[in-house]
Amino acid sequence: MRVTESMTFSTMINNMQTLREKLAKLQEQAATTYRVNAPSDDPQATLQIYNLKGIKAATNQYLSNIKSGNAWLKQAESALSSISDVIGKAKDAAFSMANGSGDPALATSMTSLIRQLKEEVVVLGNTKYGDSYIFGGYKTESAPFSTTLLANGSVDGTYNGTADSIRVEIGPGSSSQINLTGDSVLRGGTPPGSTGTDIVGMMDNLLNALTANDSAAIQALLPQFGKAMDQITAARSEVGARMVRLDTGRSMQESVQVNLTDVISGAQDADMVKVMTELSQQQTVLQASLSASAKISQVSLLDYLK
């Protein structure tokens, strides 16, 4: 094969171009630390990375949903625990009055205590998280229990919320309830007492019995207090169970998140050791090629002609 000058030079230039191209690719990878910098670098990996990124974004959202749901449940739990305390106090008061002397002065002071305790129960039923009343069902914007004063001087306590459950998404297609509705917790269903113990009504009855100083009626109310305590305990364990569910969801999503980060990084990230090694290799090759080319072009018959 004849070898001509322009052939040598164009081959040299082409080779140099190829080397520089490889070098540029490696430099890009070294600079971004990504193996894939454009979809065309690896279309299949792009498909995978983008899909996983979508799932990762969703996972982050699920985790934030779970956090929010947990806050609701914590708030409910603390309200329920306070309600339980209040009912305990009311129960003690009822107990002492049922077996008491029927002293009218004592009855009057007990009346005002129970009135206060009833108000406390209602106010706790109106607990808020952020701007939302957590026991109101969908009616989160207004207090679910009426606080209007009745003729006997106590708050009304009528439930104005709805019986709906609020759910949040804690995983793809999986949601968890984050609320308890006030009607079932404090009023024993709608109408009051239809499915459980009407705690507000019970306090009302106690108040009326005290006002009338009717120890027999008070006595008759005592078993209800046990049931009321049971109802609150049941509600608290329900909240606890939901928190456990959220926690399970959280640890699941967290492990998904870690896995995803791993897989995305595997598909997208460059092996830096390999990149750096190849980079210095390519630089050496380019140098060798440059110096060889420089030498080749120095040789010519012209040098030997006089």
Added chain:
Amino acid sequence: MGVSGLLDIAKSALFTQRMALDVTGENISNVNTPGYSRQTALLQTRTPILSSGFPMGNGVEVGSVRRVYDDFLQRQIRLENGRYGEASTSYSSMKRVEQLFSEFGTDGLGSSVSDFFNAWQDLSLNPGGEAERQTLLVRSEALVDRFHQTATYLDQVRLEADRSLQGVTAEVNQLTNGIATLNQQINELEAMGGEANEQRDSRDSLVRDLASKVGITYLEQGDGTVTVSLAAGPNLVNGNSAATLSLQPNVADPQVHDVLYTPAGSASSTDITSILASSGGELAGTISTRDTLVPKVMAGLDEMAYTLATQVNTIHSSGYGLNGSTALPFFTPPTAPVPPATFTAGYSGIGGISVAITSTADIAAAQSDPTAVGGGKGDNRNALALGDLRNTQFAMAGGVSTIEGYYALLANDVGMTVQGLNQAQTQSQTLGNQLEALRQAGSGVSLDEEFANLLKYQKAFEGAAKLINASTEMLDTVLNMVR
């Protein structure tokens, strides 16, 4: 045969060697001229004469100056030039499109879609919250902006491809005219018995340039002219006349142009856009970028926007806003697609998708009227359903996929197109380089060789001069005899 005969031979040698030196000189001076084929002076003996009954040599002459040329190789080079022209034109356009779908270090349309769904879920946590509602609107606007930006940029790439047609067709016209002119010159020169080596080289390089612009077939005629025609169509150059390509706005879409073909000396023209699209070369690359590659990506984007908007609207309009508003679409509803189309073309662009909801109270997070009895602002069922749309798979032209997944599919598709074009481009470039090296091996000028020739002819020239010296001395001797 006398002494003057010797002088005559010496003279022929002097002339011939000088001519060979001229050819060598031409070769040396054109060592870097692209497309130049080296020439060789073919020396031959002059017709012998009878002298004293013997045939005697009569010196030397240049039989012809031949260029070293391989037509087969040239054809292959032209073919690869055409392939390279097509692939590299499409590649550079699609590489720009690819940037739109590149979300490795930065955020793009894909993350905007994720943000949009996340905003619905955030709203489901506090459906009455003004901040959440505001965030959702901002996210939705951002999503719509991304759609618009992407669609606008795609359209720009398409229109730029169209605008480059102007330049390419002008170049084609210039080249075909050049070839026609050279055809004429070569025909005239060779009819007079001359060698039109340089003109042929120039014509070859024009044909090569032309082949990179548009796919051609090429046939050399007996009279030295070449007939150049489109790979799948009419003649571009015939003898000394060339056809003209011109542009005319497309009837259906006046923003883009059809390529018209006007034969030499004719006033009527025909639309050859579809022929050009399958002919190869830069023109084919430009036309396929404009008419096939970019529109395909655009269609995918339109379908994604259309599916997202119609699905979101269906759920949204079934829900209730804080103020009891219902049956409101969230995005501007697309005009109904004309069958067989399953989505509205151009919906992803400006004038297409936009956020129809302006008041935060109109965002329908609830499934029952919050203002009605039994309803409340805490009703988040619609927001949940909308947030959960991200997990729903829809049947779209590119496959059954979620909205986010469809974006990944689009990016994958663009990536594969660019990768394919890059491979085609690299391949034809490598092949072209190899063929060019082969051409250089045969037709290229080797300086070493030329220097050797230079020396050879120089020595021969010296020899011829010596001959003249000798014959002069002989003549002197003869003249001195009569003194």
